[in-house]
Amino acid sequence: MTLHLRRRPLRRRTLLSASVTTVLGVGLFLAGGLGLAPWPAAPAAPGPERSAPAAPADPLAADISGVQAHLRETPGDAVALATLGLDYVQQAKATADPTYYPKAEGVLTRSLALDPAGNFTAMGGMAALEAGRHHFAEALTWAKRATAANPYNASLYGTLADAYTQLGRYGEAAGAVQHMVDLRPGSPSLSRASYVAELRGDIPTARADMRRALNDAAGPADQAFASYYLGELAFNSGDPATELTEAEAGLRVAPTYTALLQAKARAEAALGRTGAAITDLTRAVQRVPQPEYVLQLGELYQSLGRTKEADQQYRVFRAEQRLFTANGVALDSDAALFEADHGNAGQALAIARQGLATRPFMDSHDALAWALHAAGQDREALAESDRALAQGTRNALFHYHRAMIEQALGDTSAARTDLTGALAINPHFSPLHAPRARAALAALR
Numbered sequence: 001m002t003l004h005l006r007r008r009p010l011r012r013r014t015l016l017s018a019s020v021t022t023v024l025g026v027g028l029f030l031a032g033g034l035g036l037a038p039w040p041a042a043p044a045a046p047g048p049e050r051s052a053p054a055a056p057a058d059p060l061a062a063d064i065s066g067v068q069a070h071l072r073e074t075p076g077d078a079v080a081l082a083t084l085g086l087d088y089v090q091q092a093k094a095t096a097d098p099t100y101y102p103k104a105e106g107v108l109t110r111s112l113a114l115d116p117a118g119n120f121t122a123m124g125g126m127a128a129l130e131a132g133r134h135h136f137a138e139a140l141t142w143a144k145r146a147t148a149a150n151p152y153n154a155s156l157y158g159t160l161a162d163a164y165t166q167l168g169r170y171g172e173a174a175g176a177v178q179h180m181v182d183l184r185p186g187s188p189s190l191s192r193a194s195y196v197a198e199l200r201g202d203i204p205t206a207r208a209d210m211r212r213a214l215n216d217a218a219g220p221a222d223q224a225f226a227s228y229y230l231g232e233l234a235f236n237s238g239d240p241a242t243e244l245t246e247a248e249a250g251l252r253v254a255p256t257y258t259a260l261l262q263a264k265a266r267a268e269a270a271l272g273r274t275g276a277a278i279t280d281l282t283r284a285v286q287r288v289p290q291p292e293y294v295l296q297l298g299e300l301y302q303s304l305g306r307t308k309e310a311d312q313q314y315r316v317f318r319a320e321q322r323l324f325t326a327n328g329v330a331l332d333s334d335a336a337l338f339e340a341d342h343g344n345a346g347q348a349l350a351i352a353r354q355g356l357a358t359r360p361f362m363d364s365h366d367a368l369a370w371a372l373h374a375a376g377q378d379r380e381a382l383a384e385s386d387r388a389l390a391q392g393t394r395n396a397l398f399h400y401h402r403a404m405i406e407q408a409l410g411d412t413s414a415a416r417t418d419l420t421g422a423l424a425i426n427p428h429f430s431p432l433h434a435p436r437a438r439a440a441l442a443a444l445r
Contacts (some may be wrong), residue, residue: 003193003209040341060094063087081111081400082122089128096290096320098327104129120149120156126307127159131166134330136359139163154184161192166358170199170391187213187222191229196306198233199362201392207233231263236394238426240270258288262296270428291320295338303431314342332359333367340367341432345374362388362398378408396422396429400437407440416444 034311067084071077085108092100108129111122123146130139140163146156157180164173174196180189194209210233214226227250234242244267250260265281268274281297284290298313321335332355339348350373356364366388371380385402389395419441428434 003174003196015095042058058094060091064091065399073223076114078111078114079121079285081107081114082119085111085122085125086128089125089132091412092132094288096288098133098324100327101129101327101329102132120146120153123387124150124153124156124159127156127163129160131159133328134332134359135165136163136166140167152183154180154186154189157183158188158192165195166359166361167197168362170196179281185216187216187218187226190216194229194233199391199393201229201394203233203237203394220254221257224250224260226250227253228257228259228263231260231267235263235266235270235428236396236426238396238424238428240267240428243267244271249403256287258284258290261287262290262293265300266296269431274300274304289320291317291318291324291334294320295334298432299432303435314338330358331355333361333363336367336371340371340374345371349375362391362393366395366398366401369405373401373405373408378405381405382409394425396426397433399425400429400433403437407444412444419444 062401064084064087067080067087071084074080085104088100088104092098094351097440108122108125112119120414123142125386127139127142127146130142142261143156143160143163147160152155157176159174161180162172164176177189177192177196181193190209190213194206194213195205197209210230212224214223214230217223217226227246231243231246243263247264247267249325250257261280263282265277265284269277277300281293281300285293285297293312294317298310301313302310321331325331331351336348336355339351343355348371352368356368365384369381369384369388372384382405385405388398399418399422403415403422407415419437422429422437
């Protein structure tokens with residue numbers, strides 16, 4: 001489906017505003033682009049013995065403090081409760097701290113108890129919460145309720161599109177994104193349009209839409225977000241130099257945007273600057289210990305033969321997975337791939353099967369394929385690998401996984417084709433697997 005970036009007259013309620021500034025979690029835009037104008041922070045009590053508190057460096061933390069202060073004065077404000085719930089969801093993603101999810105559920109539930117019918121803010125917050133916890137069927141239910149309550153809010157259609165995407169319902173996701181573009185053509189909707197194109201393998205359109213999102217950015221954080229994904233599009237197409245340029249440009253306007261440090265490190269590693277990559281990636285992990293960053297650092301260490309440091313990062317990754325599970329987050333592709341590559345094949349298979357049940361997205365099909373391969377079930381693995389690539393996505397890791405499965409099945413011709421394809425798409429796709437792909441291809445020639 002080709003999206004048409006057109007304008008049309010509209011009327012809409014604007015309580016929810018679109019933002020893409022703090023979404024760092026699983027997949028793309030899972031917080032739904034939902035944000036509310038914050039209440040002002042409560043003033044400090046006057047007097048010589050009580051000084052005013054320092055303003056938090058984190059704007060989202062400041063928003064949370066302000067809404068909490070408002071709720072101490074007006075605890076029955078349903079909209080304020082919904083706002084706080086949304087802030088908690090975004091803080092969970094921004095800090096990689098899943099203990100915010102139960103807090104979010106508590107205040108969103110209170111908000112809905114006060115106003116169960118037209119409370120689209122809390123409904124959208126519940127959709128973002130369930131998506132953050134990887135409960136995508138539940139996220140879809142809440143997103144549908146929210147858009148029914150307010151069909152004129154573009155951000156809600158972004159949340160709807162995200163749920164459809166992660167459930168593997170790509171056509172419906174594209175339709176929701178088109179509706180979002182029609183309502184409000186700007187950075188959030190253009191970013192999602194870019195992702196729709198990327199998933200079907202149309203990289204030029206994905207790049208053009210993300211460039212338009214950058215040009216339409218409302219502020220430094222949105223600029224940094226677009227720069228990050230422009231860099232990711234470049235890296236995934238085998239161009240780490242451009243990713244480095246985009247990351248550095250984003251950091252100039254938003255130096256605290258941690259995802260750009262991760263992107264910068266990935267580009268540096270691909271360009272052979274491993275010392276700089278370790279420095280930048282360590283800084284990213286220290287700022288925000290996202291499991292993705294921790295695993296990336298561990299695999300970079302392992303690729304350099306620094307197994308002690310790698311194992312330390314892998315222990316952190318496992319601890320984080322336990323913390324996420326304890327706070328209601330369902331594990332899926334990242335955890336399954338980790339176990340298949342570094343842990344227990346049986347555990348990888350169990351996680352991958354459960355992940356596919358709750359998130360039938362292409363990443364989940366690929367993770368199940370790789371877990372099946374690790375468990376020696378290559379015939380079933382090949383079918384899952386084919387499903388992962390069915391949309392035409394250009395993904396070097398997917399092709400590498402399929403090549404290894406084909407080789408295990410004795411189909412050397414197909415393995416050679418997929419290895420060639422993987423390295424043509426991105427010769428730097430993994431510090432561990434890209435060298436293995438080159439070695440396997442050389443052995444097949």
